[in-house]
Amino acid sequence: xxxxxxxxxxxxxxGSDRELVVTRIFEAPVKMVFDAWSKPELFKLWWAxxxxxxxxxxxxxxxxxxxxxxxxxxxxxxxxMVFFGKYLEVIPPARIVWTNDEGEDGAVTxxxxxxxxxxxxxxxxxxxxxKEALDESFIGMExxxxxxxxxxxxxxxxxxxxx
Amino acid sequence: MVQYLPAHLDASFAALSDATRRGVLEQLGRxxxxxxxxxxxxxxxxxxxxxxxxxxxxxxxxxxxxxGRVRTCRLGLRDLAAEADWIARRRQVWNQRFxxxxxxxxxxxxxxxxxxxxxx
Numbered sequence: 378x379x380x381x382x383x384x385x386x387x388x389x390x391x392g393s394d395r396e397l398v399v400t401r402i403f404e405a406p407v408k409m410v411f412d413a414w415s416k417p418e419l420f421k422l423w424w425a426x427x428x429x430x431x432x433x434x435x436x437x438x439x440x441x442x443x444x445x446x447x448x449x450x451x452x453x454x455x456x457x458m459v460f461f462g463k464y465l466e467v468i469p470p471a472r473i474v475w476t477n478d479e480g481e482d483g484a485v486t487x488x489x490x491x492x493x494x495x496x497x498x499x500x501x502x503x504x505x506x507x508k509e510a511l512d513e514s515f516i517g518m519e520x521x522x523x524x525x526x527x528x529x530x531x532x533x534x535x536x537x538x539x540x
Numbered sequence: 541m542v543q544y545l546p547a548h549l550d551a552s553f554a555a556l557s558d559a560t561r562r563g564v565l566e567q568l569g570r571x572x573x574x575x576x577x578x579x580x581x582x583x584x585x586x587x588x589x590x591x592x593x594x595x596x597x598x599x600x601x602x603x604x605x606x607x608g609r610v611r612t613c614r615l616g617l618r619d620l621a622a623e624a625d626w627i628a629r630r631r632q633v634w635n636q637r638f639x640x641x642x643x644x645x646x647x648x649x650x651x652x653x654x655x656x657x658x659x660x
Contacts, residue, residue: 387635389627399634405645409652413644423640501634512626 394508397484399501407490410497411470414488415440425450431457442467446475482510555599560584561592565601565615572614575604 392398403410413419421436431450438446441464448460462476462483471490477483484503491498505511555561560582567573567581579589593613596602601616 387631387638389631389634391627397630399630401634401638403638403642403645405649409645409648410641413641413648419644419648422644423637 391511392502395505395511397503397505397511397514401499402493403497403499405497406495407492407497408470410499411473411490414473414490415467415469424448440464440467440473482506484510484514551599552601555595555601558592558595561596564589564592564596564613568602568613568615572612574610574612576610578613 386401388398388400390398390400413423415438417436417438420438421433424436425431425433431452434449434451434454434456436448438444440446444464444467446460446462446464449456449458450460451457458479460477460479462478464473464475465485466472466474472488474485474487476485482505484505487502487504489500491500503511503514505514556565563582564578567578573581575586575589575593578584578593579586582589584592593602593604597604597616599616602613603616604611604613606612
């Protein structure tokens with residue numbers, strides 16, 4: 378299981394049949410939190426948690442309306458999964474909207490940063506084209522793990538078990 | 541504090557707060573039943589039972605299907621455990637990510653403080 382220390386501070390909800398909403402308060406001004414989301418050198422420090430079996434190999438982000446991004450994850454230097462899309466709207470330091478174009482039925486993600494007496498209330502909404510797309514959406518690299526790695530892991534586990 | 545209770549769970553809890561409705565779920569767990577059968581079993585009027593089933597249906601706990609003049613009720617497709625698990629897994633991933641973001645923010649704050657001191 379993951380770190381439960383701050384479990385109560387991240388709220389996850391289905392905003393509607395096809396929308397996932399994640400909310401959290403950060404103890405920092407809006408500008409700082411926005412920077413951490415929009416500067417690639419900061420973004421790459423936190424987006425892929427250390428427990429992740431895959432490393433973030435490259436992180437290209439052109440955070441402005443009409444700009445694009447490309448995040449490549451992999452293992453042993455080989456790209457295993459690439460996430461990419463376009464920024465539909467960027468309003469510093471209040472709002473970032475982007476598409477997730479790596480698969481069919483990708484969500485449109487909207488992140489808003491609201492000032493709460495010097496702290497930041499962050500709301501992230503992922504709007505999917507259908508209820509089914511949200512139900513089947515993957516969340517992290519654990520879910521997005523390409524089949525061959527899953528198969529390899531299964532194989533290694535069964536080998537270990539049979540020893 | 542804001543209550544972060546997902547709307548559908550709200551509906552589920554409200555639906556489960558009534559003893560008759562819990563009984564109906566238990567009954568439907570054994571076998572599908574018509575509204576008339578449920579009304580008889582729980583000694584209620586047809587209208588009263590229709591209301592209870594309506595609440596359960598709204599919460600996704602029961603589905604109904606009308607064939608001819610009989611409305612058959614069965615346990616809903618929503619599996620509460622699966623639903624909770626679906627949310628929990630997403631929450632775990634985002635929580636880890638945001639804990640890491642907290643770490644980055646702490647570093648930024650320390651840098652800002654250090655820079656501030658240098659300027660003084």
